[in-house]
Amino acid sequence: MGQLIQQLINGLTLGAVYGLIALGYTMVYGIIGMINFAHGDIYMVSAIIAVTVLTLLGSLGIAAIPLSLLITLAVAIFFTAVYGWAVERVAYRPLRGSTRLAPLISAIGMSIFLQNMVQLTQGARVKPIAALLPGGFELFTQNGFTVHLAYTQILIVITTVLLLCVFSYLITRTSFGRQQRACEQDRTMTSLLGINVDRTISLTFVLGAALAAVAGVMVTVYYGVVDFSIGFVAGIKAFTAAVLGGVGSLPGAVLGGLIIGLIESFWGAYLSPAYSDLGTFGILILVLMFRPSGLLGRPEVEKV
Amino acid sequence: MSAPTMNTAGQTLLEVDSLTMRFGGLTAINNLSLNVPGGKITSIIGPNGAGKTTFFNCLTGFYKPTTGSVRMHHPEHGPLALEQMPSYHVARKAGVVRTFQNIRLFPNMTVLENLIVAQHNALQHASRFSLAGLFGRAGYKQAREAALTKAEMWLTRLKLLDIADLAAGNLSYGTQRRIEIARALCVDPLLLCLDEPAAGLNPRESAELNELLLYLSREHHKGILLIEHDMNVVMRVSDHICVLNFGNKIAEGTPEQIQNDPNVIKAYLGEDEADEKEAA
Known part of the structure; x- marks a missing residue:
């Protein structure tokens, strides 16, 4: 019982991180119908920036946790947003209007480029930082097994829920959101109504990157270790989460993330930690077979 | 009320100067010159494939014309070269908005x-x-x-x-x-380009459309550029009609002039029938 609840907590935390990354995936997919494979690496870049900033702050003697967390978030979001913007500008915009496959290949290239760039400039070794937010609650002890709820876990879940609310509001209620949904449905027509489509797409990439930045900072604070290769697997899992929840749906992305996080942590605890990815991607296959539009996705109905 | 539309009635709003659009060996529009006044309804008619929709596409930045220019005389922003604008500026700055044949x-x-x-x-x-x-x-x-x-x-x-x-x-x-x-x-357009707005409408809806077009041009001083096959609409509402055939302008004038133009009758009915009609 104790272990069950502990795995539930761990799974939800992990899922919340996947959900955050998946939010960015789903927004970008929504607007240009392209899987941005470099998104996971943007998240990795953010985690590296977070380590750098936290180490720097530590050496400057800034120890107040909320302050250093906020500074780290601000710096990471800023630089990661610039990365997001640049990736779109360099790798995707010139290919707009070409075949669907071209930007996909370009995205994979961008992903490899970012990984190698970080490996070259930052080194390949794993970068640890001291726990920023140690400690937590001991919920209860049963048969010698104590269930922990770390402060970072609470922080991560609350952040994800909060950002989901903010972005849902942004998409459904604001002028920018309407503009974005218009681009999603008919880019040509949107532009003929006087909307700058390229700028809307850029802004979407910036927002997606900002979400990845938050996820990167959260992961750094949670695990305390980061290296250049974390982006790839996280990206693939977040992509799975986005597909599972229904690509294009923000609550779907977070729901998908939570489900994947839970599967991963339960599979790891009760079946085999080495094969926990099997569960994740097995689910992806099942969803694609039986409900291709995802759990909360809108099925495509073609009128004849 | 909406932002007051600038009254451009009577002035030339859109000036098309020797516009040519070629796709490889096919000339879709050949040396077309046309003035579209503000506050009036100008129709473009012609058989299928005459280049009507291509003309609209040249106006709204879909196609870059091979040669020639499309100038919008905006009362505030002055003359604007539509063919050199990004397509979102065509609506935002030049005040030209279009609808599509397929909605x-x-x-x-x-x-x-x-x-x-x-x-x-x-x-x-x-x-x-x-x-x-x-x-x-x-x-x-x-x-x-x-x-x-x-x-x-x-x-x-x-x-x-x-x-x-x-x-x-x-x-x-x-x-x-x-x-x-x-x-x-x-969008508060100065010039509203409608691509076959009457297609697929029943007679009652089509009559309502006539009324709406007249209302927009008379009361709101919108310049309207209309592509339409439904002659009930075209002949009733147009102030001016331009007839295209295989990319060439073959006639231009008021509805009465167009209805009696031998070139137009030939283009629509074919050579033989037009001859028979002349003989009869």
């Missing part, structure tokens, strides 16, 4: 949202990238009120108010056509 609404948005999207420039400006919207600033609220009022006005005029909250994609064909026109009007 292009945002199907998953409500009718109202479709109309609000068209007014996004004013909103975006007031909302400072959505931040003011989040914090409910007064300027944004005003802009939002104004956008809603304008949308409501056109919804009422086009009898769409009852269905404002339904998803646009689920509505009937005739209704979608009206929504597309309403959405275009929300």
Whole structure:
């Protein structure tokens, strides 16, 4: 019982991180119908920036946790947003209007480029930082097994829920959101109504990157270790989460993330930690077979 | 009320000068010159494949004309070369908005949202990238009120108010056509380009369309450029008609002049029948 609840907590935390990354995936997919494979690496870049900033702050003697967390978030979001913007500008915009496959290949290239760039400039070794937010609650002890709820876990879940609310509001209620949904449905027509489509797409990439930045900072604070290769697997899992929840749906992305996080942590605890990815991607296959539009996705109905 | 449309009635609004559009060896438009006045209805007719829709595509930045120029005489921004603008400037700066032969609404948005999207420039400006919207600033609220009022006005005029909250994609064909026109009007165009607005309408709807077009040009001083096959519409509402055939302008004039023009009769009925008619 104790272990069950502990795995539930761990799974939800992990899922919340996947959900955050998946939010960015789903927004970008929504607007240009392209899987941005470099998104996971943007998240990795953010985690590296977070380590750098936290180490720097530590050496400057800034120890107040909320302050250093906020500074780290601000710096990471800023630089990661610039990365997001640049990736779109360099790798995707010139290919707009070409075949669907071209930007996909370009995205994979961008992903490899970012990984190698970080490996070259930052080194390949794993970068640890001291726990920023140690400690937590001991919920209860049963048969010698104590269930922990770390402060970072609470922080991560609350952040994800909060950002989901903010972005849902942004998409459904604001002028920018309407503009974005218009681009999603008919880019040509949107532009003929006087909307700058390229700028809307850029802004979407910036927002997606900002979400990845938050996820990167959260992961750094949670695990305390980061290296250049974390982006790839996280990206693939977040992509799975986005597909599972229904690509294009923000609550779907977070729901998908939570489900994947839970599967991963339960599979790891009760079946085999080495094969926990099997569960994740097995689910992806099942969803694609039986409900291709995802759990909360809108099925495509073609009128004849 | 909507932002007052500048009254450009009578002045030349759109000046097309020796426009040619070639696709490889095919000349879709050949050396077309045409003046479109503000506040009047100008129709472009011609058999299928005459180059009518290609002409619209040249106006709205889809195609770059092979040679020639398309100039919009905007009362505020002066003469603007449409063929050199990014397509979003054609609507935003030059005030030219078009509709499509095959309707292009945002199907998953409500009718109202479709109309609000068209007014996004004013909103975006007031909302400072959505931040003011989040914090409910007064300027944004005003802009939002104004956008809603304008949308409501056109919804009422086009009898769409009852269905404002339904998803646009689920509505009937005739209704979608009206929504597309309403959405275009929300951009406050000086020149409204309608590509076959009467296609697929029943006789009652088509009569309503006539009335609407006349109302827009007479009361709102909109310049209207109309591509249409339905001669009931064209002959009743047009101030001026331009006839294209295989990319060439073969006639231009008032509806009466066009109806009696031998070249037009030939193009529509074919050589033999026109001869028979002459003989008879």
